[in-house]
Amino acid sequence: MADQDAQSPVGIDPPALPVLRWAEPPEGPALVLLDQTRLPAEEAELVCTDVPALVRAIRTLAVRGAPLLGIAGAYGVALAAARGEDVASAAELLERARPTAVNLGYGVRRAERAYRQAIGKGADPERAAAVALAEARALHWEDAEASGHMACHGLALLDELLPGGGGHRLLTHCNTGALVSGGEGTAFAVVLAAHRGRRLRQLWVDETRPLLQGARLTAYEAARNGMPYSLLTDNAAGSLFAAGEVDAVLIGADRIAADGSVANKVGSYPLAVLAKYHHVPFIVVAPTTTVDLGTADGASIIVEQRPGVEVTELTSPRAGVAGEDAVGLPVAPVGTAAYNPAFDVTPPELITAIVTEEGAVSPVTGVGLAELCARSSQVTIS
Numbered sequence: 001m002a003d004q005d006a007q008s009p010v011g012i013d014p015p016a017l018p019v020l021r022w023a024e025p026p027e028g029p030a031l032v033l034l035d036q037t038r039l040p041a042e043e044a045e046l047v048c049t050d051v052p053a054l055v056r057a058i059r060t061l062a063v064r065g066a067p068l069l070g071i072a073g074a075y076g077v078a079l080a081a082a083r084g085e086d087v088a089s090a091a092e093l094l095e096r097a098r099p100t101a102v103n104l105g106y107g108v109r110r111a112e113r114a115y116r117q118a119i120g121k122g123a124d125p126e127r128a129a130a131v132a133l134a135e136a137r138a139l140h141w142e143d144a145e146a147s148g149h150m151a152c153h154g155l156a157l158l159d160e161l162l163p164g165g166g167g168h169r170l171l172t173h174c175n176t177g178a179l180v181s182g183g184e185g186t187a188f189a190v191v192l193a194a195h196r197g198r199r200l201r202q203l204w205v206d207e208t209r210p211l212l213q214g215a216r217l218t219a220y221e222a223a224r225n226g227m228p229y230s231l232l233t234d235n236a237a238g239s240l241f242a243a244g245e246v247d248a249v250l251i252g253a254d255r256i257a258a259d260g261s262v263a264n265k266v267g268s269y270p271l272a273v274l275a276k277y278h279h280v281p282f283i284v285v286a287p288t289t290t291v292d293l294g295t296a297d298g299a300s301i302i303v304e305q306r307p308g309v310e311v312t313e314l315t316s317p318r319a320g321v322a323g324e325d326a327v328g329l330p331v332a333p334v335g336t337a338a339y340n341p342a343f344d345v346t347p348p349e350l351i352t353a354i355v356t357e358e359g360a361v362s363p364v365t366g367v368g369l370a371e372l373c374a375r376s377s378q379v380t381i382s
């Protein structure tokens with residue numbers, strides 16, 4: 001049996017600060033972020049008054065997670081427009097800030113297109129900036145709505161796959177909750193729905209080396225919501241499966257290729273292999289905005305490579321990023337080379353289901369992803 005003694009405290013106060021908010025003058029124009037690099041130690045705001053500051057916040061993971069990156073990118077375009085700057089160059093800078101999460105480019109292009117169309121119809125730059133901001137707000141709201149639908153579809157699927165009455169023991173990786181979303185998240189929103197429906201027996205939280213999104217952020221969200229949860233090191237997952245303590249794995253996604261391959265936080269693929277071996281459902285939860293039908297397969301997904309110092313030192317995500325102070329504690333000899341991909345790719349044959357706001361599909365059989373995307377009311381950007 002896995003050690004269940006160390007149940008974490010419940011009922012911690014909710015954060016006083018929103019994950020992301022737009023500030024009008026005189027405070028702005030600015031995009032104000034809950035700085036995720038400082039959680040759980042403190043809830044601090046990071047005020048981005050221009051696009052370079054926002055790009056830095058994206059690269060250092062002060063703002064992160066696929067859906068929230070899309071929302072932040074859209075507000076970033078609105079910020080450039082509100083400052084009277086060159087919107088096309090700002091959009092390019094933002095889109096290039098991180099390569100794997102497809103939502104970032106989606107949000108950026110959506111706001112930029114709205115701005116361009118307004119200008120094309122004769123709007124002055126000030127009016128077009130308001131249009132870009134309205135588009136960012138629409139995306140923000142749509143993501144919240146999608147999150148609610150994913151929670152419903154995901155919980156229904158869990159109940160179908162795990163009919164026993166003892167409550168679900170779920171394992172998750174990285175952070176997929178309110179910190180990455182306009183709403184309550186993707187995979188974590190399903191866990192939360194299970195918890196509210198009194199069907200969550202245990203949440204297993206992978207710490208998610210090297211930047212500890214699981215330990216720092218998912219544990220923080222689980223505690224705030226009063227869930228029964230325990231943290232494990234990523235390499236303890238195997239023994240947990242072997243002990244029969246995991247009923248299902250739930251993760252998010254940064255990009256889903258047309259063949260159903262899923263790029264997500266590094267460490268997801270080994271979990272999928274473990275789940276397959278132990279006959280445990282492996283479920284991906286993501287909005288249709290994370291599906292990239294223009295990318296044919298997993299091999300075509302660009303995986304972000306992060307600085308090696310994130311592996312060779314125990315530190316905050318800020319270390320190793322140009323212009324930021326590296327304050328890490330070395331855990332390897334100076335000069336040690338490191339392999340540090342931010343994501344890995346799980347092939348469709350290891351995935352039980354992909355849950356979107358439009359419903360669930362099996363990536364290898366049944367209704368295809370393309371059909372779900374066609375059904376979605378999300379704005380299409382070519």
Ligand SMILES: CSC[C@@H](O)[C@@H](O)C(=O)COP(=O)(O)O
Binds near residue numbers: 065066101185
């Ligand atoms: C709903 S979030 C899905 C993914 O974006 C999440 O699992 C993840 O991998 C985030 O990676 P991060 O590098 O922290 O941005």
